Amino acid sequence: MNSLKALAITILCSLPATMLLSSCGHTEGKSETTESAAPEEAAVSAISLQKGKLSSSLQIPGELIAYQQVDIYAKVSSFVKKLHVDVGSEVSSGQLLATMEAPEISSQLAGAESRLKAQEAIYLASKANYDRLYNTSLTPGTVSKNDLDIALARQNSDKAQLDAARASYREITDNRNYLEIRAPFSGVISARNVSAGAYVGPTGKGSEFPLFTLQEQKKLRLVISVPEAYTSYLANNSEVKFNVKAFTGQSFTAKVNRLSGALDTRLRSQRIEMDVINNDKKLLPGMIAEVNIPMNSTDSTFLVPKTAVVNSTLNIFVVRVVNGKAERVQVQTGREADGKIEIYGSNLNEGDTIVAAATEELRDGAELKHVKTGK
Numbered sequence: 001m002n003s004l005k006a007l008a009i010t011i012l013c014s015l016p017a018t019m020l021l022s023s024c025g026h027t028e029g030k031s032e033t034t035e036s037a038a039p040e041e042a043a044v045s046a047i048s049l050q051k052g053k054l055s056s057s058l059q060i061p062g063e064l065i066a067y068q069q070v071d072i073y074a075k076v077s078s079f080v081k082k083l084h085v086d087v088g089s090e091v092s093s094g095q096l097l098a099t100m101e102a103p104e105i106s107s108q109l110a111g112a113e114s115r116l117k118a119q120e121a122i123y124l125a126s127k128a129n130y131d132r133l134y135n136t137s138l139t140p141g142t143v144s145k146n147d148l149d150i151a152l153a154r155q156n157s158d159k160a161q162l163d164a165a166r167a168s169y170r171e172i173t174d175n176r177n178y179l180e181i182r183a184p185f186s187g188v189i190s191a192r193n194v195s196a197g198a199y200v201g202p203t204g205k206g207s208e209f210p211l212f213t214l215q216e217q218k219k220l221r222l223v224i225s226v227p228e229a230y231t232s233y234l235a236n237n238s239e240v241k242f243n244v245k246a247f248t249g250q251s252f253t254a255k256v257n258r259l260s261g262a263l264d265t266r267l268r269s270q271r272i273e274m275d276v277i278n279n280d281k282k283l284l285p286g287m288i289a290e291v292n293i294p295m296n297s298t299d300s301t302f303l304v305p306k307t308a309v310v311n312s313t314l315n316i317f318v319v320r321v322v323n324g325k326a327e328r329v330q331v332q333t334g335r336e337a338d339g340k341i342e343i344y345g346s347n348l349n350e351g352d353t354i355v356a357a358a359t360e361e362l363r364d365g366a367e368l369k370h371v372k373t374g375k
Contacts, residue, residue, distance in 0.1 A: 043370040046321055047308070049352040051300040056337035058233070058293040062224035062242060064276065066217060066285040068185055071210035075178035077201035078102035080194050085212070087192050091183045097212060100179040100200070109176055112169040119165040123158040130155045187216040188281075215285055220276040222254050224291050225269040233295045234259070234272060242289040252276065252283070301334065301342045302350075307357045309333060309341055318343065319355040319362045326355070326366040 078100035085097050130151040137143040191213035200206040222242065226234060234240075238256040243249075254274035263270055276283065308318050309331070317328045334342030353373055355362065362368075 043372045044321075044368050045356040046353050046371050046373045047304065047356050048373055049302055049304065049348060049350060049354050051350060052303045053300055054303060054335055054337055054340065054342055056295050056335055058230055058295055060224050060226065060291045060293060062222050062289040062291045064244075064283055064285055064287040064289055065221050065223060066187075066215035067219040067221055067275070068187065068214075068216040069285070070184060070214050072097070072181060072184075072212045072214060073202070073207065073210050074100065074181070074200035075202060076100075076102060076105065076175050077199075077206075078105075078179055080196050080198045080200060080211075083192070083194070083196060085189050085192075087189055089189045090187075091189065091214070092186045093183055095183045096180055097183055097189075098181040098194075100181065102179060105172065105176050105179070109169075109172045112165070112172045116162075116165040116169045119158070119162045123155070123162045126151070126155045126158040181211060183214060185214070185216060186218075187214045189213070190215045190285075217281050217285060218277075218279050220278050220283055220285060222274040222276050222289060222291070224272050224274075225264065225267055226272055226293070227269050228263055230293065230295065231263075231270050233293060240274065240291055240293055242291040244283065244287045244289050246284075246287065247282075252289075295335065301344065302348055303340045304343055304354055305356055306336060306339055306341050308354050309343065310358045310360055312360055317358075318345075319358040321353040321355065321368055321371055324368055324371070326362045326364060326368055328362075328364050 079102070081099045081101040083098050085091055085095075091097065130148075133143050133148050133151045137145075137148050189212050192211070193209040194200060194211050198206065200211065234256055236256055236259065239253060240256070241251050241253055243251050254276045256272055257275045258273040260271040304318065310317055310319070315330050316333060317330050320327045320329050329345055329347050331343040331345040331348070334344065336342070353371065355368075356374070
């Protein structure tokens with residue numbers, strides 16, 4: 001009986017072990033099948049190299065200034081008698097702006113006029129004396145040659161004194177005319193710094209600030225500084241558009257009228273001026289403008305997506321597909337716009353297949369399978 005019990009226990013214990021081994025063997029078979037499946041290699045996107053023209057624009061800040069602007073000072077020391085204009089007054093050329101008074105100039109003018117009249121009388125007397133002597137000398141032996149020469153010298157001297165008196169009189173008259181301040185050109189009074197009764201003069205107290213500041217506002221200058229790299233895109237009569245913050249959404253047009261023809265040594269940029277007609281005086285001098293400069297290519301160049309250009313630490317290159325292998329081609333880049341960039345390289349040819357999204361991991365000679373060329 002003991003022998004039968006031992007045999008039964010042995011059979012029962014052996015059954016689970018056999019089932020366990022069978023189960024383990026089946027699991028290992030599934031794992032080997034999964035590992036044997038290799039992943040499929042991804043396709044490489046590429047483009048056909050073509051030439052085209054890149055159109056873009058450059059935004060540059062500019063400043064609107066008055067076409068003409070002048071600070072008007074007093075020429076002679078005087079007092080302000082009357083102001084005929086004020087800030088914002090629109091004046092025309094030659095219009096009277098202010099009247100000054102200087103009593104000493106009137107006295108000087110009266111004295112100069114008296115001296116002029118006296119000198120005229122002296123000259124007329126010496127001239128009459130010479131004329132009489134000359135007529136008498138026509139009769140031989142009546143007047144000596146020396147007396148006639150002395151009379152002529154006196155006449156010439158008195159004539160010179162008369163000319164000097166006339167010049168002195170004109171000088172004082174001109175100074176008196178400076179007591180009337182007139183507009184040198186048509187424009188708008190943008191500043192007034194004096195009031196009636198104020199003392200003004202060319203030097204000293206009263207000359208620190210101008211009487212008026214006059215600006216021509218119906219025509220403005222739009223001034224910009226264009227960096228060296230973009231100077232070739234603007235020439236005489238080139239048309240640009242600009243806008244100002246005061247009129248959001250509104251665009252204005254101007255034409256290039258003056259180019260400095262030289263680069264500023266500090267900014268390395270060229271000063272360019274454009275005339276802006278402003279008859280309605282909508283735009284004001286001093287406004288900051290955002291100028292849009294069109295940069296249209298005149299020649300066709302190779303255009304590729306920006307992702308096709310790799311800017312490494314050593315050089316800039318694109319990857320060309322040649323016989324299913326990668327080939328790095330060193331290039332130079334130009335302008336970029338709308339996700340595209342200009343490239344230049346002597347080894348590039350139209351129709352070359354270029355990898356659209358290149359990276360530094362693509363080495364020379366690397367095999368490229370499943371290359372898919374798009375437009």
